Structures are given as structure tokens and as C-alpha cells.
Amino acid sequence: MIHENGKVVDIAIIGAGPGGMACAIEAKLAGIENIVVIDKAPHHNDMIHKFYKKGKRVDKDWMGRKAEFEGNVSFEECSKEEYIEQMDEKLKEAGVLDKFEYNHEIIRVEKGEDGLFSIVFANDAVAEAVESIKARNVILSVGRMGKPNKPRYKFPKELKDVLNFNLSKVQNGEHVMVVGGGDTAGEYAYGLVEMEGMEDCVVTLNYRQAEIKRMNPINTEMTLKYLDNGKLCNKLGVDVESVEPSPAGKIQVNFTDGSTAEYDRAVYALGGTTPKDILVNSGVKTGEWDVPVYDESTFETNVEGLYTIGDVVTDQGSIALAFNHASDAVKNISKNLK
Ligand SMILES: Cc1cc2nc3c(=O)[nH]c(=O)nc-3n(C[C@H](O)[C@H](O)[C@H](O)COP(=O)(O)OP(=O)(O)OC[C@H]3O[C@@H](n4cnc5c(N)ncnc54)[C@H](O)[C@@H]3O)c2cc1C
Numbered sequence: 001m002i003h004e005n006g007k008v009v010d011i012a013i014i015g016a017g018p019g020g021m022a023c024a025i026e027a028k029l030a031g032i033e034n035i036v037v038i039d040k041a042p043h044h045n046d047m048i049h050k051f052y053k054k055g056k057r058v059d060k061d062w063m064g065r066k067a068e069f070e071g072n073v074s075f076e077e078c079s080k081e082e083y084i085e086q087m088d089e090k091l092k093e094a095g096v097l098d099k100f101e102y103n104h105e106i107i108r109v110e111k112g113e114d115g116l117f118s119i120v121f122a123n124d125a126v127a128e129a130v131e132s133i134k135a136r137n138v139i140l141s142v143g144r145m146g147k148p149n150k151p152r153y154k155f156p157k158e159l160k161d162v163l164n165f166n167l168s169k170v171q172n173g174e175h176v177m178v179v180g181g182g183d184t185a186g187e188y189a190y191g192l193v194e195m196e197g198m199e200d201c202v203v204t205l206n207y208r209q210a211e212i213k214r215m216n217p218i219n220t221e222m223t224l225k226y227l228d229n230g231k232l233c234n235k236l237g238v239d240v241e242s243v244e245p246s247p248a249g250k251i252q253v254n255f256t257d258g259s260t261a262e263y264d265r266a267v268y269a270l271g272g273t274t275p276k277d278i279l280v281n282s283g284v285k286t287g288e289w290d291v292p293v294y295d296e297s298t299f300e301t302n303v304e305g306l307y308t309i310g311d312v313v314t315d316q317g318s319i320a321l322a323f324n325h326a327s328d329a330v331k332n333i334s335k336n337l338k
Pocket of ligand 1: 057144319
């Protein structure tokens with residue numbers, strides 16, 4: 001059950017991914033105890049639960065950006081499962097686990113004339129049950145993967161179940177096309193080749209560019225290794241024109257060079273977009289590519305007291321960056337609360 005009706009918190013943190021989670025720890029260390037963290041998922045770090053493949057190595061330097069931890073929260077490079085354990089431990093140690101409220105989706109926040117923010121929930125039942133929870137400051141750390149980028153062509157409705165954005169539905173033995181040229185696409189593609197229990201899958205990597213240029217050195221090396229030894233089928237240098245159901249009930253992929261191929265499943269790793277609605281509906285100005293307008297040293301938006309951090313403000317985000325943003329935003333809030 002969400003916090004008592006009408007309670008005013010110093011910070012409402014929306015999103016319990018790396019950014020939101022680090023905000024909670026930073027706040028506690030800054031002596032700000034009166035906070036709430038709200039996430040639509042049933043646990044913290046949901047994006048990592050959902051989109052990282054089993055056993056994935058969690059890199060500190062991600063998307064070719066060297067990362068230094070500038071705040072109080074850091075992590076040791078390890079597997080996805082160990083990372084989640086580390087974060088559990090950190091939240092426990094900081095004594096903030098009871099501040100997290102799960103399974104509540106937020107659609108916007110509203111700043112009232114009293115200068116306090118009201119939180120607007122997606123679900124009317126929650127809205128009715130909770131007259132209102134008010135906050136002096138809000139940090140939006142809602143990431144981008146709530147809305148993964150889709151290709152420009154249409155997904156026929158008969159194929160919706162087999163056109164995916166992560167590996168969670170892949171079955172052993174399937175012919176799978178992974179689409180994209182960044183780290184995630186590489187990790188999905190070679191990760192599936194290596195994945196225990198998926199030995200009979202046939203994996204193709206499709207990327208419109210002929211060369212792999214956007215992956216970090218490890219992912220580039222692994223992807224090229226499997227493309228070279230043929231364990232990963234190569235469909236680089238050609239784009240997809242359209243997809244349609246094949247007579248055999250599979251996905252027929254029509255490429256821009258006139259070739260076609262059939263797959264059981266396609267997995268798109270094309271990044272995600274800024275959750276523009278929640279920002280705009282909360283009064284945040286957005287600029288080019290829907291990136292919010294914000295102060296680069298404090299992460300405060302044009303709405304005083306409303307901050308946005310993590311993947312929302314960068315198209316090449318990482319865990320370390322989200323941790324660092326959290327530290328800067330909380331420092332500013334702490335200063336203003338004094
Ligand atoms: C496949 C993959 C592999 C990656 N590997 C690495 C890596 O090895 N190393 C690295 O540093 N980075 C990696 N990244 C990037 C890293 O995961 C992100 O940069 C990081 O998770 C961003 O944290 P965040 O808190 O900004 O957003 P997120 O992790 O996306 O968290 C956002 C949270 O907000 C919640 N939320 C969203 N909308 C709402 C709403 N309306 N109401 C309530 N809650 C909401 C979500 O449920 C989620 O828990 C990877 C990304 C992907 C996709």
C-alpha cells in the first residue's frame with residue numbers, strides 16, 4: 001500500500017532503476033529520510049531484469065563511454081544476477097527498502113499553487129485509494145525502455161507475438177533474426193549463440209550498416225568472432241523493407257536488396273525513446289529528439305523542483321551515468337531543502 005494519504009515527502013522518486021535507486025541511497029546519506037520511490041514494476045531494476053539476458057556481464061564502461069563513479073553509489077562488474085544482488089545489499093545497507101512502492105504507474109506529476117507536486121497514477125483504483133501523495137521535489141528516472149524503438153515499417157498483427165524487443169520469449173530451435181548495430185544487438189545475438197539451453201537456435205544479425213562501429217570493444221570482438229566462424233549468420237549491410245506472415249506461418253522478411261528470408265522470431269534492439277508524454281504532461285519543456293530541457297549540473301528541469309536523470313536525458317546512458325546524475329540531483333535538492 002502506498003504511503004498515507006496526504007503525506008508530504010521531501011522527494012518523490014519515480015522509477016526504481018539504477019537512477020532512482022541511487023537517488024534513494026544518496027538521499028539517505030544526505031540525511032533526507034522523508035522520501036518515496038515509486039515504480040510500475042514489482043521490483044527495483046526491472047529494465048535489467050527484463051532486457052539483460054541471463055548471465056549477462058554488466059560492464060562499467062558501456063556504449064564506448066568510460067565511466068567513473070562520482071557519487072556514493074557504485075558497482076563491481078559482474079553478472080546481471082550478481083548486480084541485482086549487489087543492489088539489494090546496497091539498498092538494505094542504506095536502510096531504504098521500505099521507501100519503495102511497487103506496481104504503481106505514474107502518468108504525470110502536477111505542481112500546485114502551494115508549490116507541492118501531486119503524483120498522478122495511471123490506475124484509477126490507486127488514484128481513488130490514495131487521495132494524494134505530495135512532494136516538495138520530484139525526480140523522474142523512468143528510463144527509455146518503456147517504449148523501445150520500433151522500425152519504421154508496420155508489424156502485421158498476426159506476427160505481434162514473434163516480433164519482440166528482448167530475448168525472453170525465444171525458444172530453443174528457433175531461427176531468430178536480431179536487428180540492430182549497438183551493444184544490445186551484439187549481446188543479444190552472440191549471447192543467444194552461447195546461451196545454455198538454446199544450442200539449436202539459428203541466429204542471424206541484421207544491421208543496415210555493413211560494419212560494426214557502435215559496439216564497445218568486447219562486444220565488437222565477440223560479434224565479429226561469431227560472424228567470422230559462421231555461428232552467427234551475417235545479414236549486415238542491408239535494411240529490412242517489410243515483414244509479413246509467410247505461407248508457413250513464420251515471419252517473411254523482405255530486405256531492401258530484394259532478398260527475402262524466413263524466421264521464427266525477430267528481436268529488435270534499436271534502443272528506446274524518451275517517455276515524452278510523462279515529461280510534457282508534467283510541464284517539462286523538451287527540445288530536439290524529445291530530450292528534456294534541464295540544467296546539466298543539477299538535472300533540474302524548467303519546472304522548479306522537478307528533476308530528470310538517467311537514460312531519460314541521454315541516448316547513450318549507462319548505470320554509472322545514472323548513479324552520477326542521481327548524486328548531482330540529490331546534492332542540489334539537499335542544498336535547497338536547508
Ligand atoms: C540490453 C541492455 C544491456 C545493457 N548493458 C549495460 C551494461 O553492461 N552496463 C551499463 O552501464 N549499462 C548497460 N545498459 C544501459 C543501462 O541499463 C541503462 O543506462 C540504465 O538502466 C539506466 O537507468 P535508469 O534508472 O535511467 O532507467 P531504467 O533502468 O530504464 O529504469 C527506469 C525505471 O522506471 C520505471 N518506470 C518507467 N516508467 C514508469 C512510470 N510511468 N511509472 C512508474 N515507473 C516507471 C521502470 O519500471 C524502471 O524500473 C544496458 C541496456 C540494455 C537495454
